[in-house]
Amino acid sequence: MKIVITEFMDAPAVAQLAARHEVVYDPTLVDDPARLHAQAALADALVVRNRTQVRGELLATLGRCRVVGRLGVGLDNIDVPGCEARGIAVIPATGANALSVAEYVVATAMLLLRGAYQASAQVAAGAWPRPALINGREAGGKTLGLVGFGAIGQLTARLAQGIGMRVIASDAALGAGHPVYRDTGVAPVGLDELVAQADVVSLHVPLVDSTRHLFDARRLAAMKPGAVLINTARGGIVDEPALAAALREGRLGGAAVDVFADEPLPGGGAFVDCPRLVLTPHIAGLSVEANERVSSMIAQRVLEALG
Numbered sequence: 213m214k215i216v217i218t219e220f221m222d223a224p225a226v227a228q229l230a231a232r233h234e235v236v237y238d239p240t241l242v243d244d245p246a247r248l249h250a251q252a253a254l255a256d257a258l259v260v261r262n263r264t265q266v267r268g269e270l271l272a273t274l275g276r277c278r279v280v281g282r283l284g285v286g287l288d289n290i291d292v293p294g295c296e297a298r299g300i301a302v303i304p305a306t307g308a309n310a311l312s313v314a315e316y317v318v319a320t321a322m323l324l325l326r327g328a329y330q331a332s333a334q335v336a337a338g339a340w341p342r343p344a345l346i347n348g349r350e351a352g353g354k355t356l357g358l359v360g361f362g363a364i365g366q367l368t369a370r371l372a373q374g375i376g377m378r379v380i381a382s383d384a385a386l387g388a389g390h391p392v393y394r395d396t397g398v399a400p401v402g403l404d405e406l407v408a409q410a411d412v413v414s415l416h417v418p419l420v421d422s423t424r425h426l427f428d429a430r431r432l433a434a435m436k437p438g439a440v441l442i443n444t445a446r447g448g449i450v451d452e453p454a455l456a457a458a459l460r461e462g463r464l465g466g467a468a469v470d471v472f473a474d475e476p477l478p479g480g481g482a483f484v485d486c487p488r489l490v491l492t493p494h495i496a497g498l499s500v501e502a503n504e505r506v507s508s509m510i511a512q513r514v515l516e517a518l519g
């Protein structure tokens with residue numbers, strides 16, 4: 213059978229697939245719709261990351277496909293009901309990149325609370341900006357609010373508790389009596405209460421209709437003065453110009469943003485020269501270890517699905 217891989221995948225996992233089936237591994241396919249559609253038409257399995265849009269014309273070309281392997285967790289680039297209607301199974305790499313994201317959240321939370329990370333050039337130049345940096349805050353004893361308490365939220369809670377943070381969470385699908393709260397020692401709260409209490413708010417919900425612009429200007433304004441916002445979930449969940457305004461006006465203490473409404477983020481937008489801001493190009497879930505786990509999990513599951 214034929215497996216078409218449209219974005220990068222760890223080499224041993226590609227080899228594992230190639231040992232059993234014909235494999236087209238071409239990470240440039242995602243940027244070449246004509247070749248992508250030609251290859252997809254012949255594919256029994258398609259393997260994608262977050263950039264390949266498995267919907268519309270591409271979905272229509274998948275005449276033979278039985279399975280779409282997703283080298284990640286978010287499924288907003290895949291028309292899942294459309295795949296199911298065509299008998300195509302969609303397999304995400306659930307949990308396989310969770311540790312990388314959780315570490316990113318704790319690292320950026322500490323960095324932004326302390327606020328000293330942008331002093332390197334001044335220190336190297338001999339400016340010694342110590343008086344301006346004496347008000348950094350510790351993470352220990354602060355409250356972390358997790359919006360979404362699934363695989364990544366739960367792992368992030370464990371790491372944050374390890375450095376002495378109190379953790380509260382809001383999850384639309386988990387009732388307050390759900391055993392996961394008792395097992396993790398995390399307090400369930402409503403979203404409004406979370407936003408009012410948290411020193412650090414971190415987003416871990418999928419991008420769906422109910423989460424689009426969940427953090428709009430009104431909700432950003434309801435955050436504690438000086439609080440930090442971390443978005444590794446999806447760009448459409450936060451109103452980007454409203455976040456930039458809250459940072460420029462000093463209402464928020466900082467933000468780390470890994471995901472954007474448009475990726476790559478078009479240059480010249482609201483975030484240019486924005487203070488107290490860490491921007492990364494959608495890499496919170498990407499590390500050597502996560503890529504190995506994600507790739508081997510999907511290789512294994514695609515092989516099982518092909519039988």
Ligand SMILES: NC(=O)c1ccc[n+]([C@@H]2O[C@H](COP(=O)([O-])OP(=O)(O)OC[C@H]3O[C@@H](n4cnc5c(N)ncnc54)[C@H](O)[C@@H]3O)[C@@H](O)[C@H]2O)c1
Nearest residue numbers: 286360361362363364383384385416417418444445496497
């Ligand atoms: N930046 C990255 O590299 C990266 C890596 C991995 C995942 N992600 C993103 O993180 C998201 C979460 O990943 P996960 O593995 O924790 O998923 P998950 O499915 O395990 O957990 C998501 C949780 O969100 C909850 N939820 C859904 N809608 C909600 C709402 N309106 N309010 C509150 N909770 C809601 C669900 O009940 C679920 O418990 C993914 O969908 C993906 O978009 C990003």
Ligand SMILES: O=C(O)[C@H](O)COP(=O)(O)O
Nearest residue numbers: 261262283284285286497
């Ligand atoms: O949803 C995810 O897991 C992240 O967005 C990372 O996806 P990717 O590594 O496949 O791009």
